[in-house]
Amino acid sequence: MIMSKPSSSTTKLTKHERESSATFKLLSSQIGILKRSLKKTQDKLEEYRGKFHEADKNHAIEVNKNKTLVLHEIAKFVVSAAGAGIGVNLITDGKIRDGFVWLICGIVVYSVIVYLDRK
Known part of the structure; x- marks a missing residue:
């Protein structure tokens, strides 16, 4: 009233x-x-x-997740570029074993980052 x-x-x-x-x-x-x-x-x-x-509260959580995802994307790019670049460079120089080690390490670290993104 x-x-x-x-x-x-x-x-x-x-x-x-x-x-x-x-x-x-x-x-x-x-x-x-x-x-x-x-x-x-x-x-x-x-x-x-x-x-x-x-x-x-939900907005703050989403903003925080977004920041984390951006860092993961940067890390994925750096790892994949470094692993592939160094690996290919070593393979072309004739250091095949070292080149494959770099490639495999890059793939493993990249896979771990992708797995963490899914959590």
Whole structure:
């Protein structure tokens, strides 16, 4: 129940009106209505706060995951480029065993990073 502010002419009570039990009951009733209305409003506010808090928490988690994924992508690129580059370079220089070791190490580390991305 939304109550509008009474006009100034109706808010001034005489001494007799202020001391009457009917006025007290009327004002007590209005105070009770306002308290219940305030309680409903506070309950709705807590409900919204809970929803927004949950949404903010989920957003923070997703942002953190995104940062991690970017670092993993950079690591995957560096590992694959280094392993392939050094391995191929060694193979073309005639160091076939060393070249394959670099290639295999690059593939293993790359696979581990891909596996960690899936978790």
